[in-house]
Structures are given as C-alpha cells and as structure tokens.
Amino acid sequence: MSFDCSDHLHYKVLHLTGEIDLSNSSEVRRCLLDIINQGNSVIVDFSGLTYIDSSGMATLVEGLNTANKKNVSLMIAAANGAPLQVLELTRLNQVFSLIDSVSDIQE
C-alpha cells in the first residue's frame, strides 16, 4: 500500500494505492486526519485501490465525522471493484459523497 497527496482546486487529494487492511490502515488514518485537521476539504482517490477492509472504512468514517465537525468536506472518487463492493455492503455508499473521478470537481 502506498499513498500520496496532491492539490486539486481547493481540495487536497489523497491517492490510495494497493491494499488497505489492519497492517497499514493506521498510516492512512494519520495522514487523512492531518489533512482534515488543517482545515482542508479532501477527496480520497480510490482509483489505485484494489482492496479495503473495515479498518480502512472505519478510518474514512472517522475522517468524515472529523470533516463534518471542521465544516470541510470529504468525498471519495473512482471507487470500483472490491472497494466499491465494501462501500455497498456496509451501505456507506449512502453516507459518503461518491464521484466518478477527481476531475469531476471543477470550478
């Protein structure tokens, strides 16, 4: 698993690549909460993500709750395959704002 951050308009984009599970979800959590706690809206880019478990989803839920408290937004982009299935199985697809790709967000 790897992740990196870039800018898109006034959003921070957190690009996730590979598999997120118990072995590495705490790293993602630290990075995501850092971004949000600095007052940034964030798009979590799933386009390179091949697997995410409940510890990863819990990280995103915590991120969304924190974003709501900070009055910033958190969106998920390009969820497909197994990660999209996890969103659907947990019904979190009804909770998160899902977009097809980062470039869908335009000024």
Place this chain on the structure above:
Amino acid sequence: MMESQMLLSKSWTSCPNQLSDIRKNMADVCQQLYFSENDINAIVLAIDEACTNIIRYAYNQCQNGEIQINVSTDGSQVIFRLHDFAKHVSKDCLKLKPTPDLKPGGLGVHLMQEVMDSVEFIHTDACKGNILEMKKDLPKEKV
C-alpha cells in the same frame, strides 16, 4: 449429500502482515469452486474481517498466536473454520448492533453476516481457543 471434502488446511501467525497471504489463499479456493468475482471479493473480505477480529480481540494484537483455517465443502456449501488458540471469546461479539450508525467500530461483524449464509462460534470443551465457522452456499449452477 457427498462426504465432506477438505480443500485447504493451513496456519498463519496472528500478524497483520499475514492478512494479504490469507486473502490470496481464500481467493484461490473460491476460484476452484466457481464463485463469481463479486462473490470471491465478498468471501475474501468476510474471512479477512474474521482474521482481523482474531488478531485484535482474541490475541489482543499479540503477533505470535496461531490462526488455523480449514476450508471444506459438503457439496452444497463451502465451510470455513477459523481456529485460534487464544482465550474464549463471548458469542455476543457476533451480535449485530440494532441500528447501523456512523461510528467507526462494528463494521467487520456486519460484513461477515452480510456476506456469509451462516456465522457462528463452535465451542467445545475439548478444544482450546475458539472456532468460528462460516458457511456459504455454493454457486447454484455448480452444485
């Protein structure tokens, strides 16, 4: 009904770094049984969640425990038995929360119940630790 056929019997340590290999082994078994790609993704997720719970709660993050997974089929279902050798855990930990809420915890049990046709602990006095048994109906066209 055919006799039970063992498809896989293998052990891993209770280290989070082992989860990726467990997922690969479970996906390989499910492919042999002609599950669809969506079903394989879901079953692998359910097993991963069960192993994560064993690591977190049964072994309390101690990484030198053992997780033994036996996969078998009786011709109508695939049966996953996950055996840990930690202290007994309460059957209540498989109970779902009454209402879904936006909290980080509890998603793993929800996923296991959602994906599998049955999920239950088998406690025997003769057996050390816990055995979690999860069953999934085989794809209809291949039964």
